[in-house]
Amino acid sequence: MFGLNKKDTSLLLIVAALVALAPIILNPFPEGSGMAQFNAGYPDLMQRFVIFGIFAIGFNILFGLTGYLSFGHAAFLGAGSYAGMWMMKLLSINVIPAIVFSVIIAGLISLAIGWISLRRSGIYFSILTLAFAQMAFALAASVLTPITGGETGLQTNLNDPRILPGFLGGGSSVDGNIPKPSLFGIEMTSSFEVPVAGWLWTFNWGYYICGIVMLIAFYIAIRIFRSPFGLMLKAVKSNQQRLNYTGLNTRPYMLACFVISGMYAGLAGGLMAAMDPQVGAERMQWTASGEVVLMTILGGVGTLIGPVLGAGLIKYFENIFSKINDNLLHQWFAFLPDGLEDLMVTIIHPFIGKGWHLTLGLMFMAIVIFLPGGLVEGGQRLRKMFGRKSEERAPKTTPAE
Amino acid sequence: MGILEVKDVGKRFGGLQALGNVNLDVAENTVHAIIGPNGAGKSTLLNCLVGKLIPDTGSVMFDGQSVLGRTPYQINQMGISRVFQTPEIFGDLNVLENMMIPIFAKRDGAFRLHAIENMMDEKDIVEAAEKMLVDMNMADKRYMHAAAMSRGDKRRLEIGMCLAQEPRLLLLDEPTAGMARADTNNTIDLLKQIKDERDITIAIIEHDMHVVFSLAERITVLAQGTPLVEDTPDNIKGHPKVREAYLGEAA
Ligand SMILES: Nc1ncnc2c1ncn2[C@@H]1O[C@H](COP(=O)(O)OP(=O)(O)O)[C@@H](O)[C@H]1O
Ligand SMILES: [Mg+2]
Numbered sequence: 001m002f003g004l005n006k007k008d009t010s011l012l013l014i015v016a017a018l019v020a021l022a023p024i025i026l027n028p029f030p031e032g033s034g035m036a037q038f039n040a041g042y043p044d045l046m047q048r049f050v051i052f053g054i055f056a057i058g059f060n061i062l063f064g065l066t067g068y069l070s071f072g073h074a075a076f077l078g079a080g081s082y083a084g085m086w087m088m089k090l091l092s093i094n095v096i097p098a099i100v101f102s103v104i105i106a107g108l109i110s111l112a113i114g115w116i117s118l119r120r121s122g123i124y125f126s127i128l129t130l131a132f133a134q135m136a137f138a139l140a141a142s143v144l145t146p147i148t149g150g151e152t153g154l155q156t157n158l159n160d161p162r163i164l165p166g167f168l169g170g171g172s173s174v175d176g177n178i179p180k181p182s183l184f185g186i187e188m189t190s191s192f193e194v195p196v197a198g199w200l201w202t203f204n205w206g207y208y209i210c211g212i213v214m215l216i217a218f219y220i221a222i223r224i225f226r227s228p229f230g231l232m233l234k235a236v237k238s239n240q241q242r243l244n245y246t247g248l249n250t251r252p253y254m255l256a257c258f259v260i261s262g263m264y265a266g267l268a269g270g271l272m273a274a275m276d277p278q279v280g281a282e283r284m285q286w287t288a289s290g291e292v293v294l295m296t297i298l299g300g301v302g303t304l305i306g307p308v309l310g311a312g313l314i315k316y317f318e319n320i321f322s323k324i325n326d327n328l329l330h331q332w333f334a335f336l337p338d339g340l341e342d343l344m345v346t347i348i349h350p351f352i353g354k355g356w357h358l359t360l361g362l363m364f365m366a367i368v369i370f371l372p373g374g375l376v377e378g379g380q381r382l383r384k385m386f387g388r389k390s391e392e393r394a395p396k397t398t399p400a401e
Numbered sequence: 402m403g404i405l406e407v408k409d410v411g412k413r414f415g416g417l418q419a420l421g422n423v424n425l426d427v428a429e430n431t432v433h434a435i436i437g438p439n440g441a442g443k444s445t446l447l448n449c450l451v452g453k454l455i456p457d458t459g460s461v462m463f464d465g466q467s468v469l470g471r472t473p474y475q476i477n478q479m480g481i482s483r484v485f486q487t488p489e490i491f492g493d494l495n496v497l498e499n500m501m502i503p504i505f506a507k508r509d510g511a512f513r514l515h516a517i518e519n520m521m522d523e524k525d526i527v528e529a530a531e532k533m534l535v536d537m538n539m540a541d542k543r544y545m546h547a548a549a550m551s552r553g554d555k556r557r558l559e560i561g562m563c564l565a566q567e568p569r570l571l572l573l574d575e576p577t578a579g580m581a582r583a584d585t586n587n588t589i590d591l592l593k594q595i596k597d598e599r600d601i602t603i604a605i606i607e608h609d610m611h612v613v614f615s616l617a618e619r620i621t622v623l624a625q626g627t628p629l630v631e632d633t634p635d636n637i638k639g640h641p642k643v644r645e646a647y648l649g650e651a652a
Pocket of ligand 2: 443444445486575
């Protein structure tokens, strides 16, 4: 289906189902229960899951296929956000021009940065991309203030022109308020809530628009992975010398790949601006570039679904683990004798709240050491374990070769 | 007039004159061997032919066009394919994918952005790759991880990948170096078969002269960066200068 083989089609359908049902699946605990704060099914966080999923899918097209490790992808994310913001300030509050323009701008910037950075490979390439991203960050925070709003960043304002006619999302204000990003009148923030027994499910327009965009991005990534172009990119990673002596010019292949990857980052940035119309220079900081590297490695470099899983895991930790505090720990361990309770809380304290980075770091190390293929390899190993068990039970019909 | 003409080529590495004044003429549809002791400059010469090195002096003409100043992929697109001293293949890919890449390069040129089609839907490419795998006697290994194969099979795959491009000139740099006896014999037999079955010019570089005696129609002996003699294998065998060059190395 869709020009994909059976395996890829079922993967795409599974991901589509998960995206569609996420508001339900991610809210397994009833409202008001002690575990409710582990629920992730609220619009803000779900939007972040899919947006960073797009970011990581695009990053993986570069890193996973060619092995070129960019440390500057946040620059494209940020550029996409700024570009999207300007569309929503100048043209229309409709998210479509914002998203399209963010992809175009990120593509142009990645073309320029890739043009230069791809003169080198390995660590030198990584350092060049990092240098460019840091330059972009510094420029956005200072010299480029007229475009980026400097340290205060960009927001939508009451006096923005928004020149398109009203039905296309134009107009400076709506009923005296700043208009909210919308798609032909449907506001990104609008949701409908469905209470079922003790549960509360929130179906949010913004989330579903991001989700659909992610599915399209995911589908395109699958096509790229299976295409002759994708084959050449894998060949770059495997043996660049052989590729050159086979009559193929690696440079345009790498540049095209870098630009595609940058456009994915721009798309993610544009969606971020469309969901929450404000952007600051910190979105371009190197920590953000590093984060997408972690997501991809955690999930599984070079796999299709890995980056999405990695993005989800990190965003979940960032938003959920960081909210656990000592009071809550005391509640959990209240069943223990007082001394023991305090001891447990003291031991766990560094790993929660602001310490979630520590937990994440330890988990990252464990995965890199024990599961170099990331979560996807973990899944495959589990599958094999169960597969082997069922094989043992079944009588062998054909002797092993 | 040969298909490959090397005139007065010299190459210096710092204080070392790796190639002195090399003249070489490879006639079309022949097998021409270049032999010489270790350090004679054989690999350096080959690297000058494929764009990896640019000689300091002289000219290299392929089919009437200069190859100097062109990059390896451009030279390959002119019709020269190269086999490396240690097999260079795409280890992370399977054997069939390895075989498809040179065929794509032949059909689509040095770059083409075909990013949406499925590569397995490119029927002509897949068929040509499958056929070459049959010719190379490795059709049963088509889904094998290329890195997992034996040295001999990697060499066989690499030669197949070069042949799949239907090059006019095939260059081989010590294709049997470091191989076990059986693998060496296999490779020699494969090359003989290729020579018999295809219209192709082969230039083969070899350290071990016995390997090429049964294969080559002409042999050039290189020592210390200059050609000593060029003749038929039978005449080379007993040539005093050749013995001297090889004995000098043994001593
Ligand atoms: N890139 C290089 N830099 C410096 N010296 C080199 C380089 N390549 C080869 N040489 C030297 O040139 C001489 C010829 O080397 P080579 O062509 O590899 O010989 P062969 O392949 O006949 O064994 C050797 O003395 C070698 O050390
Ligand atoms: Mg050599």
